[in-house]
Amino acid sequence: MSTITAPLATEEANGISAPPAHDMAAVMIGGVKIYGMGETEVRALDGVDAGFRQGHFTAIMGPSGSGKSTLLHAMAGLDTLDRGSVFIGDVELGTLNDRKLTTLRRDKLGFIFQAFNLVPTLSARENILLPLSIAGRRPEFDWFDHVVATVGLGDRLDHRPSELSGGQQQRVAAARALVSRPEIIFADEPSGNLDSTSGAELLDFMRRAVNEMGRTIVMVTHDPVAAGYADRVVFLADGVVVDELSDPTPDSVLDRMKVLGGPS
């Protein structure tokens, strides 16, 4: 498996960026995000260059406050950068208005958040189909059945989120992220709230989505075990990429974290 990081056109971060290489599903170039002003100014992202290759599973790690969520939100078009640019495929997010951005999120991106992933008034099935319903697209039933079977939710589909366990809820969210065949799935500590068994089930599922369905996944995590499911780990600290690791195992991740210092 290739583990190329893609710091493309770094020097031109503030100018018009060159389009990313073809096999990149998503790229951030010179990403800067500043919160607050003057005394209270926080540089959540301080010039981040990162690329996420198609069909790869990337984990993002780093100490608390290092900018992981900020990076993910900016990549996913949920938040805007103060400087730099984000490409999904060859579309630069900064050039899109809210309506186009919304459509892009709906059709090309999937999300799994740490908690509160589901609309409480909708059943599991309706939640899974939500992106398709919003787009007014008909679900492909074979694909739906396949996804549901993979997640292992068959008999819980007509239950509301409040009637599902935390792990089941996260799996519903994962199924939703997959069912519309998005190009990239972003996940922010998806297993953070789960016990180790449920967490393992979810991560296993994500791994299979990459292997068997060819998805691209970017996942934020604090957990070396979770990171071990990925193809590559990117380490953040104080808003910059400080290191990366290919074909990680929980042990190699732990070692690298020790070198980088501080608990994550």
Added chain:
Amino acid sequence: MRAMVATALKGLRANSLRFALTAASVVLGVAFVAGSFVFTDTINARFETLFTDVYAGVDATVRPDGQGAGGPNGDSFDEAVLDEVLAVDGVEAAAGGVGGFAQLIAADGSPIGGQGPPTLGFSWTDEAGLNLLRIDGGNGRAPVAADEVAIDVATAESQDLGVGDTVTIQTVNGSGEYTIVGLAGFGTEDNLAGATLTAFELTEAQRVFDLEGRYTTIDVIAADGVSAEALVDGLSASLDGDAGGSLEVVTGEQQTQEELDDITTGLGFMTNALLAFAGIALFVGAFVIQNTFRITVAQRTRELALLRALGAGRGQVTGVVLLEALIIGVLASAVGVGAGIGLAEGVKAVMDAVGIGLPDGPLTIEPRTVVVAMAVGLVVTVFSALLPARRAALVAPIQAMGEPVARTTRRSLRTRTVVGFSLSGAGAAGLAAGLAASNGTTLLMVGIGAVGLFLGASTLAPLFAAPVARVLSVPLRGISGTLARENTIRQPRRTASTASALMIGVALVALVSIVASSIKASVTDTLEQDVAAELVLSTSASLEGVSPVAVDELRSIDELSAVSPILTGTATVAGEDVNVAGVDPATIAQVYNIDATIDLAAIGDGLVVAEGVAEARGWEVGDMVAVDYGPERVSTEVVGTYDGSVLGNYLISADTFTGRVGDGPISLTLARLADGVELEPGRAAAEQALAGFPNIDVETKSETVAAAQAEVDQLVALFSGLLGLALIIALLGIANTLALSIVERTREIGLLRAVGFSRRQIRSMIRLEAVMTAVFGAIMGVAIGTAIGFGVVSSLADQGLGSFGFPGTQLVVWVVAAAVAGVVAAIGPARKAARLNMLDAIAHS
């Protein structure tokens, strides 16, 4: 305790905008309460000053017995009484006078004034101390010749008339031309509450009022050192037995008070209207307040649970919520009192503008006004917060740990059903009882019954919220519709009580439309089926009616084969105040198809009663019933029954009527064309015969139908306009509920945005929620309004409301309007929801 107060204050601050909107409904209600008090007190005080001033010189008044403060239709007595009065010891001066109906006619032939305030004519009194009218320097002089009059300054100004102008004046005796020689004021005022005043020279006044040689009052000044009471005693003693013992002597003070009472009851309709709307506004407002508290309590479940976990008792938690209500109540009521004073000023300005001028002077603000209005506002606010406060107390400490969960247990649903049905049942029963009863408590019973019905319906409403939302969402396609439906169903109580506020307004509007369309249907049916006459004659000033002289004029022309006047007035029949109609026995059958058991020509001095009434009272033909006509009680025979009609439930002959009830107005005269006379020529002939009576309108039957319908429509428009206020409060409530629920759903909305919901889809979801809630409320309103309307109309069936009119289109329009209003109410919340920051939603878990 301090912690509780701090918590309450924090709660208020956190939701200050929401609470301000809530308070708006209290402010409106309180404003109407305060406004009606201030307005009434001001009228009373101003007129009291004016009348006390005007009547200052009058120590005693001699008048026909039992007449009360002299209405122009009162009895009269021989002018010789004046000499006797002057001969009584202690009398310094006395002057006799007459009064009656006098209508100024504009140059174009149309009557001036009289649409509301009366058009009064007087004789001019030379005795300075006894003259109520006053002519200032430069405004001319008193009328001394038969063709001279003085008119009031306000009318002169509004009609652009001045000294030296000629004017036509119509009285019971026909019309005449007069020269205006003076412009008079009433006391310090230019006018008496909008009435048109005309003063004639005494003999001319007696002639035009058909009172030659007679007086309607004698005002007396006491000699020095003689008290008003002594004067009255002296006068009573020496006049005893005069004029058939039918004279009465009262002090000037009493006369003043009676005049004052007349005026203030006349203007009292404004007070009642304001109070009625205060009641409606507060009732609707109570739902809005309750809902706001319900939601804010739900949102603060964790905080309240934390208080409980830290050792706060249930009572203390309840206290926090009630304290918030108290603070809002005090603030809103205070603002409401201020607004009420403004409202009173506004009503006064409007009345001035339409010509019902009130005497100048400051508003009267009694301490009672402030106390009562504040108390009403406080009680309503705190009372509305009671249920939410109780729910707050039921928050378990454990809930500090988790998400707020709305639990609906089977038991609470059963309780709700039982309570709801009991309330509705009791309300319906009260309503039915109120409608069936025919005495004074009726309106109160109807009101209480309606309130019960509303409360019952709103208690049951949560049970219907889900099914109704499901049905309403059937035509909706797409995920926004599904989500809107689910959001509407998710908190059925919240949806129901938001909708209930709208229900009340819509029900009242529906009720008004139904009663109105039933009236229209009945009037149309009656006129088209029962009235055989082709022409209908009436006056716009219904107080006065068609002059008997005019009736005689009509009878003298060949184009008409029958002219039948119908008089209306009141009498007390077997202890109950009722309307009676006096009909002309000789002609009534030719103009009106009355289905009576006897020939009305044979009515004599008997009574013909509507069948329904006779049955209800157990009267048989031949029974004697006691009838009080004013001062006299007469045992009258029931000579027949009839099918009841717009003429009312009691018929007597016109002679009995004029003889006993007094000169009640001829409210309607029906005329039949002679054989072979076409409609238009017949009408032209009638109009020509009535040239001297420009205040009489000659209409064909179809014109009368149209006019009656237009009048009813106008009333409906007026009511609907005022009820619009209740609808606005309800819409505030919808906006409020939505806005609060959006705060609760921040994360959910953010999530929807993240997975691809566009702003537009968010807005349309919120809008659909508002529309579903509004339509739900409107449907309930129409249902209840129809039920009450049906009850009201059927209970009035024997009062001439024979037909039930169901204004289907109009009701559908109201439901559609509610939907549109829902869209409007959703504008703010929808925009707010669409603008929510997605990251707030996602990041704050």
